[in-house]
Amino acid sequence: MTNQVLVEMSLIGWKEFELEVMRDLADNVVIVCSIENVDPMGVHTGDSITVAPSQTLTDKEYQRLRDAAVAIIREMGVECGGSNVQMAINPLNGDMIIIEMNP
Numbered sequence: 679m680t681n682q683v684l685v686e687m688s689l690i691g692w693k694e695f696e697l698e699v700m701r702d703l704a705d706n707v708v709i710v711c712s713i714e715n716v717d718p719m720g721v722h723t724g725d726s727i728t729v730a731p732s733q734t735l736t737d738k739e740y741q742r743l744r745d746a747a748v749a750i751i752r753e754m755g756v757e758c759g760g761s762n763v764q765m766a767i768n769p770l771n772g773d774m775i776i777i778e779m780n781p
Contacts, residue, residue, distance in 0.1 A: 687775075689719040689720070689766050689768075689775065689777075690718070690719055690720040691718050691719065691720065691769070692718060692719040692766040692767060692768050692769065692775075693714070693715075693718060693719075693734065693766065693767045693768075693769055694714070694715040694717075694718065694719050694723065694726070694764065694765070694766050694777070695712060695713065695714050695715070695732055695735065695743060695764070695765050695766070695767065696712070696713040696715075696723075696728075696762055696763065696764045696765075697709050697711075697712050697713075697743055697744065697747040697762070697763045697765070698710040698711050698712075698713070698760060698761075698762055699747045699748065699751050699760065699761050699762075699763060700759070700760045701751050701752070701756055701757065701758060701759065701760075701761075702758055703757060703758050705752075707748045707751065707752075709744055709747065710760070711730045711731055712730065712731050712732040712735065712740065712743070713728050713729070713730045713731075713732065714728065714729050714730075714731075714732035714733055714734060714735070715727070715728050716728065716729060719766050723764070735767075739767055739772070739774075742774055743763075743765055743767075743774070746763070746765065746774070746776065747761075747763040747765075750763055750776065750779050751763070751779075754779060754781065756781050759781070760781075761779055761780060761781045762779070762780045763776070763778075763779045764776075764777040764778050764779070764780075765777060
């Protein structure tokens with residue numbers, strides 16, 4: 679038994695996106711596509727309708743997501759192949775958070 683409690687920040691209402699990323703041995707990286715969950719965070723991805731390409735991202739938001747996804751695939755050591763990077767953006771202030779990455 680433990681007396682510890684984990685409190686995490688709520689992302690309910692944030693917009694959820696996924697980027698499909700490919701990298702080769704020469705460190706060329708390409709975003710294959712962006713995917714947007716129609717439902718906001720709080721609805722499980724498996725239960726949400728998704729659209730590709732993303733429909734509501736501004737160019738600035740897309741570039742931020744892209745830059746983060748490229749940095750993540752490099753940092754995680756995926757030298758060759760694809761990965762899925764899931765992120766959320768707060769529609770009120772533009773804050774971004776990484777949800778998960780699946781190599």
